[in-house]
Amino acid sequence: MAAVIEIDNLTFNYENGTPALADLNLTVEPGETVVFIGPNGAGKTTLFLYILGLLRQVPREVTVLGESLTSAQAVEAVRGRVGLVFQNPDDQLFCTTVFDDVAFGPINQGLAPDEVKTRVAQSLKAVGLSGYDHRVPHHLSGGEKRRVGLATIYAMTPEVMLLDEPTSSLDPRGRREVIRLLKEFKGTKLVATHDFELALEVATRVVLLHKGRICADGPPLEILTDETLLKNSGLEIPLVLRYFLELRGGSGEFL
Amino acid sequence: MHPEIDRFAHLDSPLHRLDPRVKIAAFTCFLVAVALVRGLSGAGLALGLAIFWLYLSRIPLSFTIRRLKAVIFFLASFLVLLPLTHPGGWQAGLERGGVIFIKGLAMVLTIIPMFGTTPFNVSMKALARLHLPVRLVTMILFAYRYLFVFAEETRTMQQALKARGFKAGSNWRTFRSLGNLVGLMVVRAFEHTERIYQAMVARGFKEKFGTLYEFSWGWPDALKGAVIVLASAGLVGVDHLWLR
Ligand SMILES: Nc1ncnc2c1ncn2[C@@H]1O[C@H](COP(=O)(O)OP(=O)(O)OP(=O)(O)O)[C@@H](O)[C@H]1O
Ligand SMILES: [Mg+2]
Numbered sequence: 001m002a003a004v005i006e007i008d009n010l011t012f013n014y015e016n017g018t019p020a021l022a023d024l025n026l027t028v029e030p031g032e033t034v035v036f037i038g039p040n041g042a043g044k045t046t047l048f049l050y051i052l053g054l055l056r057q058v059p060r061e062v063t064v065l066g067e068s069l070t071s072a073q074a075v076e077a078v079r080g081r082v083g084l085v086f087q088n089p090d091d092q093l094f095c096t097t098v099f100d101d102v103a104f105g106p107i108n109q110g111l112a113p114d115e116v117k118t119r120v121a122q123s124l125k126a127v128g129l130s131g132y133d134h135r136v137p138h139h140l141s142g143g144e145k146r147r148v149g150l151a152t153i154y155a156m157t158p159e160v161m162l163l164d165e166p167t168s169s170l171d172p173r174g175r176r177e178v179i180r181l182l183k184e185f186k187g188t189k190l191v192a193t194h195d196f197e198l199a200l201e202v203a204t205r206v207v208l209l210h211k212g213r214i215c216a217d218g219p220p221l222e223i224l225t226d227e228t229l230l231k232n233s234g235l236e237i238p239l240v241l242r243y244f245l246e247l248r249g250g251s252g253e254f255l
Numbered sequence: 256m257h258p259e260i261d262r263f264a265h266l267d268s269p270l271h272r273l274d275p276r277v278k279i280a281a282f283t284c285f286l287v288a289v290a291l292v293r294g295l296s297g298a299g300l301a302l303g304l305a306i307f308w309l310y311l312s313r314i315p316l317s318f319t320i321r322r323l324k325a326v327i328f329f330l331a332s333f334l335v336l337l338p339l340t341h342p343g344g345w346q347a348g349l350e351r352g353g354v355i356f357i358k359g360l361a362m363v364l365t366i367i368p369m370f371g372t373t374p375f376n377v378s379m380k381a382l383a384r385l386h387l388p389v390r391l392v393t394m395i396l397f398a399y400r401y402l403f404v405f406a407e408e409t410r411t412m413q414q415a416l417k418a419r420g421f422k423a424g425s426n427w428r429t430f431r432s433l434g435n436l437v438g439l440m441v442v443r444a445f446e447h448t449e450r451i452y453q454a455m456v457a458r459g460f461k462e463k464f465g466t467l468y469e470f471s472w473g474w475p476d477a478l479k480g481a482v483i484v485l486a487s488a489g490l491v492g493v494d495h496l497w498l499r
Contacts (some may be wrong), residue, residue, distance in 0.1 A: 049453065052457050053454060054453040054457060069475065076459070076461070079456070079459050083457075083458075084454075084457045086448070086450070086453075086454055089448075091447065091450040091451055091454050092454050094451045094455065095376065095378065096259065096261060096374060096375050097374070100374075100376055104455075104458055104460070105458040105459055108459030108460055110459065110460055113469075129283050132298070134265065152458065153458075156458065156459075211392060241350060
């Protein structure tokens with residue numbers, strides 16, 4: 001089967017000259033959950049925006065679901081099949097009611113009104129927010145906003161999801177909930193995060209970004225426990241995970 | 256504070272039930288009529304009608320009054336300035352200022368039931384159906400969304416300032432800090448709006464207005480529209496007769 005996402009030698013600088021991504025090569029196979037880690041400013045958000053052609057360029061280095069994105073039409077066609085959940089839910093939600101926000105994508109996909117309504121109801125149910133239809137999105141709590149953000153993407157039934165720090169600023173229960181929802185989504189996932197636990201729990205593969213470059217790419221445990229590698233990229237193993245590893249005698253078989 | 260004009264769009268009233276296209280077209284007609292009024296009595300009548308629309312809409316008075324404060328402040332400047340500067344003397348100036356004040360008030364009071372009794376995105380779709388260019392409607396939608404963003408940014412920045420012990424005074428430092436602040440706020444609001452636009456595009460937005468709202472109109476709509484249009488015509492007529 002063809003790769004879900006293929007990136008061929010991508011280098012990207014912002015208009016003001018800030019280098020954001022450099023010599024990036026990546027292939028994501030169907031069904032993978034690739035977690036991107038890396039310090040602030042590593043380029044995780046930039047990569048996701050770039051893949052969907054949101055940085056004012058035709059992302060010609062990118063091939064998504066077998067379509068190479070060399071024209072504006074190709075990019076538009078692919079947007080319906082790849083969902084992006086933004087880092088900050090306040091960017092994601094812009095309508096005056098939750099219903100309108102969740103319905104926005106399906107309507108753009110040209111679905112019939114009844115189908116749109118069903119999709120909205122299903123997605124809100126999936127994230128545990130049935131009955132929130134008429135609430136005002138920017139008055140919700142952080143956790144609720146996150147979940148509405150997820151629902152807006154679920155409603156479009158994408159084949160691939162790009163999730164930018166889906167668990168940041170959530171309390172433990174909110175985090176659990178989001179991780180559970182991620183696991184339920186069966187398609188291919190790309191997740192950017194600083195949350196090692198999330199990475200250990202959902203990743204089939206971890207990619208370490210630093211200064212716009214890929215420094216490491218491999219099995220989650222191998223990368224997330226490699227002290228020197230992480231230190232050289234400006235990251236460190238969280239205390240809890242470190243204790244756990246020590247208890248287990250340094251490495252290996254604890255999952 | 257949230258500048259959401261459609262907060263009470265879920266209520267039920269004769270105006271809420273009016274077809275949005277008819278509502279916008281008829282009230283636009285009324286707004287034009289108010290603009291045409293020249294005399295004090297005509298302006299008074301316009302204000303009376305505007306208050307009547309507001310009453311019909313069942314939008315709470317407290318909401319309207321909060322929204323009116325800034326407007327009254329702005330309009331009152333005419334009341335002060337015109338008597339001082341009018342070539343026909345202070346009395347003529349006062350009358351002129353009074354007419355502008357009352358007309359302005361009447362217009363704002365009309366806009367609240369006009370856009371406050373329909374969910375905002377449905378109003379936008381109605382504008383598109385009334386053959387306003389899609390680009391223009393997109394711009395209005397963005398200006399509206401931008402208001403929220405701006406209000407939010409203002410609030411967080413104010414809090415950040417206060418948290419660090421900032422007190423406004425009439426000195427150079429205050430002036431400079433506030434200048435910087437406004438600049439930064441514009442930039443932040445702009446970037447935020449940019450990201451919102453990205454989020455819209457990411458979900459397949461192509462400058463077309465989708466909403467599930469199905470427009471339909473029948474006799475009641477035609478009748479209500481006719482009442483508003485007749486009131487507009489009456490207003491212009493009365494103003495004309497009175498002036499002679
Ligand atoms: N709109 C922009 N204009 C200019 N430079 C930008 C812009 N957005 C991001 N950058 C820069 O690009 C680089 C990569 O930023 P990016 O937001 O992709 O990092 P990130 O890995 O998502 O970080 P974080 O973990 O903090 O979210 C940074 O150096 C950042 O300063
Ligand atoms: Mg980021």
